[in-house]
Amino acid sequence: MKISLNWLKDYIDLTGISVNEIIEKITFAGLEVEEVIDQRKNYENIVIGFVKESKKHPNANKLSLCKVSDGEKDYNVVCGAPNVATGQKVPFAKVGAVIPNGNFKIEKAKIRGEVSEGMICSEKELGISDNHDGIMVLDPSLKEGINFSDAMNLNDVIMEINITPNRSDALSHIGIARDLSAIFNRPLKLPEIKLNESKIKSEELAQVEIQDAKLCPRYVGKVVTNVTIKESPEWLKNKIKSIGLRPINNVVDVTNFILYEIGQPLHAFDLDKLSQKKIVVKTANENEKFITLDSKERILKSIDLMICDAERPVAIAGVMGGENSEVTNETKNILIESAYFNPSSIRKTAKRLALSTDASYRFERGTDINITIWAARRAAQLIQETAGGEIAASEIDAYPNKISEKKTFVRFNRITKILGYEIDKKLVENILSNLGFEILSKDNEMLELKIPSYRNDVEREIDIIEEIARIYGYNNIPEVNKISITLEEKVDNSFFVDKVRNTLNALGFYEIITNSMLPEQIAKQFGKPISVMNPQSSEMSHIRPSLIPGILQSISNNLKVNERDLMFFEIGKIFNLKNEKINSFNDFDETEFLIAAITGKQSRTVWYEKEREYDFYDMSGFVKTFLSKLLPNSEFNFSVNTNDGSYEYSVKIIHEQEEIGIIGKIKNNFLTQFDINQSVFAVEINLDKIKRIQSSHKGFEELLKFPKVYRDFAFVLDEKIEADLVIKLIKQFGSKLLHNVNLFDIFQSESLGKGKKSLAFQLEYYDKTRTLTEEEVEKDFRNLIKVIETKFDAQLRGA
Structure with a gap:
């Protein structure tokens, strides 16, 4: 998009700020300047010349020999233009000048035997137009010798700026000026609108009907009568031409001017060509034909608005408008259209028709729904100034479903945490205010903000922090020569979550990712959900308070395609209200949870095993294995849950008297809602709590330099005694040289005695600093045998 520096200065005072500084600052603010055209440099050494004399070249019939003055000196110039004549004021390129169109340098030369000390230029050679019929003849009142760029107001700096798709607000001069206002902390100056309106209202002269409010949420119309269509005044033509547009007439030029001034596309209809003076906004008929302003026939679809x-x-x-209602020289009455259209609809239509216009480019990125009336009034004001006429009072504002204002918060400590450096609170306020964010309330911890309607890309706190960072300047991020770190053990969150995933994958579970938005009737059954301000649909009106609905929906989807034996898990955040309404970040809980579920058959019929369905004990077995692998040095207990909530029956997972999860069978009424006709067993684990249980210190452990010593023993004991109890006793009474205990055999036979079994263990001894002696290992080994025999009334096998 082309931006004129002179035009920018209408909206912000840039006194004392160089062009290079402006380019540098807005580039660092995320608006990349791709090209800079300094018109003064383009026309360097090109001045207003006066043709004192023009006669035929003595050696060429089609050439003229001229004497051109720059007010100080006369120059001999050979000219081939047929329209050159004595007494003209002309653009004169001196020796050393570079001609803009062609980029060739003027040098002193001999042409057919006569010396030529410069060049009289045409409009095409100067890059002003395509006219090359003859030299450019200027206003005779211009003073010879002054710079051509100053005389013709071609002293602007034009910047070609690459606007990213999310920054539709920057697709105008006021949009760029707003960013510069925040960067340089200078006030933004918006044009003052004062209308001289008639007593007749626009509603009395025209009507607007919206039949599809989803595709056209708002349509504003304003009428101007008795206009005179003619050429635009110089100031308007200069503005239009500065950004590469061709002036057409005063009314069309005004709509183009406002498009590049504020970013709101407008369209001017000849009101007298509209049947019944009425506008109806609706979708097209399938395969309907329509001729646009470029005189091409378009085939429309029923989705085209x-x-x-x-x-x-x-x-x-x-x-694009149509030929049947365009403004012509005979037009007297104008209906100004200033609307907001659904971006997705415009994008689809423009892409399908391969018809990209300045208007569609902005509409498909999202315009400002609240600037529509301002733009219509601004257009009416400028049309009256340039075309005369009478402005009808008020506007036709068809706005059936008003879009609510967006609000958000930003915390000062969060800014510091995200950016890694502190920005003064007052500076933060100034930046946001200059960008158009209204501060609704503030304290020492945070700001409550109203998001301006032209910032379609801003929704969350992190978006606000990004705005602060880009305006403050990424180049202002301080250099840190020393980095302080703590030697305290901390949980690496990504490492921990990857370990959770890998452990569950190893147990046979498949990871799923579900939508975090739920319909209200589902969300309220599983917690205290938070409603969304502007939901895309009723199916996504609340943020999930539990992961259960998501996993049940995934199970249901699989059952519908006859996948019945399932093991799923999901890691995600849930949100629950603490109070009835959200007034701050302390009014809701945000927690990371793990959910895993099993359903269907644990095994199908095979020759070595009977068919069996998953049950509660399968789920609890998975959980015990999962916790032992994830946190091998931590102990967990299980107790019956008296408040089952979503479960028919369940048990709580306890660690050091704190509940960290729950295992249970999902209630049938929930399964029925999701069309599930088989039992589902699930576990929910609070990952935020479990992360705090054991932090992992990652480091290199030196390889063992000394040999290990192994001892084996087996005991016959009561079959009801669990191996875990024996292992715990061995670890309790073993010396510090004992590092590992491994159960390697379980044997039951009538030969051992009724109700008896044999457990065999391998013990691993070593010391990192020395070689062990036979005596110290044997002493510990014999002591453990006595302890086990005494504690469990066990008998050592082979003794």
């Missing part, structure tokens, strides 16, 4: 009158279409909404 059209602007129609009472009988026929008159424009493709947000893309």
Whole structure:
């Protein structure tokens, strides 16, 4: 997009700020300047010349020999233009000048035997137009010798700025000026609108009907009568031409001017060509034909939004108008269209028709729904100034479903945490205020903000922090020569979550990712959900308070395609209200949870095993294995849960008297809602709590330099005694040289005695600093045998 520096200065005072500084600052703010055209440099050494004398070249019939003055000196110039004549004021390129069109340098030369000390230029050679019929003849009142760029107001700096798709607000001069206002902390100056309106209202002269409010949420119309269509005044033509547009007439030029001034596309209809003076916004008929302003016939689809009158279409909404309602020299009465269209609809239509216009480019990125009336009034003001006429009072504002204002918060400590450096609170306020964010309330900890309607890309706190960072300047991030770190053990969150995933994958579970948005009736059954301010649909009106609905929906989807034996897990955050309404970040809980579920058959019929369905004990077995692998040095207990909530029956997972999870069978009424006709067993684990249980210190452990010593023993004991109890006793009474105990055999036979079994263990001894002696290992080994025999009334096998 082309931006004129002179035009920018209408909205912000840039006194004392160089062009290079402006370019550098807005580039660091995320608006990349791709090209800079300094018109003064383009026309360097090109001045206003006066043709004192023009006669035929003595050696060429088609050439003229001229004497041109720059007010100080006369120059001999050979000219080939047929329209050169004595007494003209002309653009004169001196020796050393570089001609803009062609980029060739003027040098002193001999042409057919006569010396030429410069060049009289045409409009094409100067890059002003394509006219090359002859030299450019200037206003005779211009003083010879002054710079051509100053005389013709071609002293601007034009910047080609690459605007990213999310920054639709920057697709205008005021949008760029707003960013510069925040960067340089200078006030933004918006044009003052003062209208001289008639007593007749726009509603009395025209009507607007919206039949598809989803595709056209708002349509504003304003009428100006008795205008005179003619050439635009110089100031308007200069503005239009500075950004590469061709002036057409005063009304069309005004709409183009406002498009690049504020970013709101407008369209001017000849009101007298509209049947019944009425606008109807509706979708097209399938395969309907329509001729656009470029005189091409377009084939429309039923999804294309059209602007129609009472009988026929008159424009493709947000893309291009039609020939049947365009403004011509005979036009007297104007209806100004200033609307907001659904970006997705405009994008689809423009892409399908391969018809990209300045209007569609902005509409498909999202315009400002609240600037529509301002833009219509601004257009009416400028049309009256340039075309005369009478402005009808008020506006037709068809706005059936008003869009609510967006609000958000930003915390000062969060800014520091995200950016890694502190920004003064007052500076933060100034940046946000200059960008148009309204501060609704503030304290020492945070700001409550109203998001301006032109910032479609800002929704969350992190978006606000990004705005602060880019305006403050990424180049202002302080250099840190020393980095302080703590030697305290901390949980590496990504490492921990990866370990959770890998452990569950190893147990046979498949990871799923579900939508974090739920319909209200589902969300309220599983907690205290938070509603969304502007939901895309009723199916996504609340943030999930539990992971259960998501995993049940995934199970249901699989059952519908006859996948019945399932093992799923999901890691995600849930949100629950603490109070009835959210007034701050302390009014809701945000917790990371793990959910895993099993359903269907644990095994199908095979020759070596009977068919069996998953049950509660399968789930609890998975959980015990999962916890032992994830946190091998931590102990967990299980107790019956008296408040089952979503479960028919369940047990709590306890660690050091704190509940960290729950295992249970999902209630049938929940399964029925999701069309599930088989039992589902699930576990929910609070990962935020479990992360704090044991932090892992990652480091290199030196390889063992000394040999290990192994001892084996087996005991016959009561079959009801669990191996875990024996292992715990061995670890309790073993010396510090004992590092590992491994159960390697379980044997039951009538030969051992009724109700007896044999457990065999391998013991691993070593010391990192020396070689062990036979005596010290044997002493510990014999002591453990006595302890086990005494504690469990066990008998050592082979003794």
